[in-house]
Amino acid sequence: MDPALSHIRNWIFDLDNTLYPVSANLFAMIDARIGQYVQNLLGLDAAEAHKVQKGYFHAHGTTLAGLMAEHGTDPHHYLADVHDVDMSVLEVNETLVAALARLPGRKLVFTNGDAPYATRVLDRLGLGATFEAIHDVHATGYRPKPDPLAYRGLCDAYGLDPAHSxxxxxxxxxxxxxxxxxxxxxWIDNGSEQAPDTERGFIDYTVNDLGAWLHSILETSE
Structure with missing residues (x-):
């Protein structure tokens, strides 16, 4: 292990556009279903629904959180609907699968999606048996990332020391x-989101290819 990371005992991964490439465009399909859900729920046209969807996303962390707060939306109904997408676009990345298998310590998924969806994605990626647990939006009490309480809840739920995570x-x-x-x-710099130019002090590592990076930190001492 790279000496700079020898203290890490807990490896925590986001799911969408992190464990699979943004080029898979899976989230674009989900995003379209979210837009349709907002249209149907609120009786809006596509343009107005898009504004509401993105407004809730930025104000509440996820569109779901906004819909729950403003309209009392049932999260189970919403998540089952928006995650009903074709996962044939996902492929096994053997480099990433092998790198994750070699990582010492605990491995968890921390997602703003739900566990049934995450399980389907992981199975499709050949990672179904890789992770100890999936900490999903239900587990956060619907206070999704980046709400600080979601991170504290993750650490409390699994007894994680942030200093070793x-x-x-x-x-x-x-x-x-x-x-x-x-x-x-x-930070996986893959085009799904740009890091702020003014403040990047909270980012320790910026990588483009997760599998290659994990192999590189594991091979430093070999």
């Missing part, structure tokens, strides 16, 4: 709360 995310804004409690942070 590393968190990998494609959305830079979701790394700031992790860094604030002492986690090592890794």
């Amino acid at each position: 590393l968190f990998v995310e494609d959305m830079a804004r979701n790394l700031e709360p992790a860094k604030a409690i002492g986690m090592t942070t890794v």
Whole structure:
């Protein structure tokens, strides 16, 4: 293990656009279903629904959180609907599968989606048996990333010491709360979100290819 990361005991990974490439475009399908859900629920046209969807996302962390707060939306109904997408676009990345298998310590998924969806994605990626647990939006009490309480709840649920934990995310804004409690942070710079130009102090590592990076830190001592 790279000496700079020898203290890491807990490896925490976001799911969407982190454990699979953004080029798979899976989240675009989900995003379209979210837009349709908002249209149907609120009786809006596509343009107005898009504004509401993105407004809730930025104000509440997820569109779901906004819909729950403003309209009392049933999260189980919403998540089952928006995650009903074709996963044939996902492929096994053997490099990533092998790298994750070699990582010492505990491995968890921390997602703003739900566990049934995450399980389907992981199975499709050949990672179904890789992770100890999936900490999903239900487990956060519907206070999704980047709400600081979601990160505290994750650590409390699994007895994780943030100082010995590393968190990998494609959305830079979701790394700031992790860094604030002492986690090592890794930003997947794959085009799904740009890190802020003004402040990047909460990002410890910026990588383009997760599998290659994991192999590189594991091979330093070989």
